[in-house]
Amino acid sequence: MRKQYQIEISDSASKTVYIPNELNLHTHLTKLAFGTHSKDAAFLLQKTKKNSIVISKDVADALHFPDLKIPLHAFANKGTLYLGPLVGIFTSGFTSFPLRPVGDRTLFFAKLLSVKKTVGAIPYLFGDQHINWEQGTIRGLFYHEEGWETFEVPFPNVVYDRLPNRKSERRNELKEVRDRLQKDYLIPWYNPGFFNKLDVYERLQNDEDISHYLPETHPFSSFSVIERMLADYGHVFLKPINGSLGLGIHQIIYDKKDGHYYCRYRVRDENRLRKFNSLENLMGNIFAGRSLSRMLVQQGIHLLRHEQRTIDFRIHTNKDENGEWNVTASAAKMAGHGSVTTHVKSGGEIKTLEELFESDAEKAAALEKLSEAALKISKALERNMEGIIGEIGFDFGLDRNGHVWLFEANSKPGRSIFKHPQLREFDFLTRKLSLAFAVFLAEASIMKPQEIFR
Structure with missing residues (x-):
């Protein structure tokens, strides 16, 4: 201790x-x-x-x-x-407004930094523009006594990557900061990058311990792959390889009885379902003029339903102050009427597991299966991906036979589930552990650097 x-x-x-x-x-x-x-x-x-x-x-x-x-x-x-430890939280999108230094994300960062006394760490926000390379200092943004203050402090013991999107991650000046702090100063940098759906699938499919959680997934190559998968599963999903927030997802359904193809998708804040007499017509209409080279085709699963609406599950895992994986949050997400996804912006609703399952035994059995999958896959991702991973948000499905399926792993998980009043304790725990892991990394880099930088 x-x-x-x-x-x-x-x-x-x-x-x-x-x-x-x-x-x-x-x-x-x-x-x-x-x-x-x-x-x-x-x-x-x-x-x-x-x-x-x-x-x-x-x-x-x-x-x-x-x-x-x-x-x-x-x-x-x-x-x-x-x-x-001194913990630098690296991000971008800073504004000139003292009360909202990172715009719409200011409240999230204020809440993240407010767990400092519980964890025993000094966290601060910084971007590339705050670094003084000659002095080895950073003009960091601190959330202190319910307000934002700037202090000049040394380079941190550990950096927690909170870049907001892939676009910022690709900027050369931000890549240079990460490379220089890691290579020249040997500062551990955790949660770098965003997971690519296809990359995750390809790295995990050969891991015998967890491959049974993976739905069949392929990069789009031809209509014949979709036809074959529709024959096998009845429906498939077309997803952007680097997508997020459920944007750009299409569900294609083949009805054997009437011989028609259906496409469910969302456009301009509206859920749509369209009918076609052939797959060629569907693809030609829905995807006219669009490249499918950055899309993947994924097996459709016949998911659990509640009130005739499909359900998936968000499970968060975090590494703690001992470097061990923990399940830190669990929630159900119920699809909006006619929606292809369970995202709140598409009409989805967040439910606790208690609200979803009628009996404690059902809830406990589902949570045990989901937690086991989340911990196994967290360890597998750690084995198979580059960089130091400290937190993951999983989107899982449970089919009608109770089998767990992994739909997505997010290295920077969204936090919409925590708007549910009964999930706020999970909100605190995920924030606390995301900084507590920095204590573990800082101590390891001081006492056993060979374990961090091998």
Whole structure:
């Protein structure tokens, strides 16, 4: 169990740090470090305040240590005492408005940063424009006492990637920041990038432990693939390989009785269902003039229904302060009437599992299956994908036989399920663990860097 210490700044001495006796047991300390900065200091034993570390003001100033009254962790290694972690949350889309520094995402980040005392970390927001490479400092945005403040602090112990979309991720200047901080400063960087649906499928399909969760999926190549899959499954989905929020998804259904093809999709805030006498007519009308090279074809599943509406499930997993995977949120999503997806913007509704299942036994059985799948696939993604993964949002289906199917894995999961009043405790837990994992990474990078940077 890691311990947190109150950090105090004192005017009374110079180049001095007072520490509890327990921190002086393993190594003779000569330096204090905060983020990537360190400073020589004399370490004296703290006689009265057992849970406090007192830093002289000149040392605190040299380290750019902000006096935010946040209890922190302390890691001693090779003569240096590291305070923190200092967690940089990297994003883009900053505005010039002090009350809304990241526009519509300001409230989310305020809530994320507000778990700092619970976790024992100092988190701040930054973008490429806030970095001073010559000084090794960042003008970070801190959410402190219910307002936003800017402090100049060192480069962080760990970076949590919260870039908002693929477009920002592709910008060269943002790639350069990530590469430079990782390679030149050996700063662990977690949750990089966005998952590509086809890439995830191809990497996981050979993993025997979890391949049975994967619906048959192919990049679009010809009408004949769709025809064959319609014959096998009755319906298929066409999805953008890099899509999100359910945009651009089409369901194609073949009715054997009347011999017609149907297409369900959404356009201009309206759910549509159209009928065609052949697949060629359907494709020629619905996808006229559009390239299908960035689409995939996925097996349709006969899902559980509630009130005649299809259901899928959102399960969140997070790594915790011990580097272990946890299921941190679970919810059901009910499709809107006539909608091809369960997204709220398409008329979908969020339900708790208690609202969905009539008996506790049914709910417990479903949650056990979904949780087992989520934890297994989290570990499989970690084995098969590049970078350090700390959180995943899964979209699962349960078919009428109770089999679990993976529809999508999201490296930066949306948070619409947390608008449901009974899911707010999950909201807090996912935010808490997304920063608690930074404590694990910071300690590992200090004590066992070979495990992080192998």
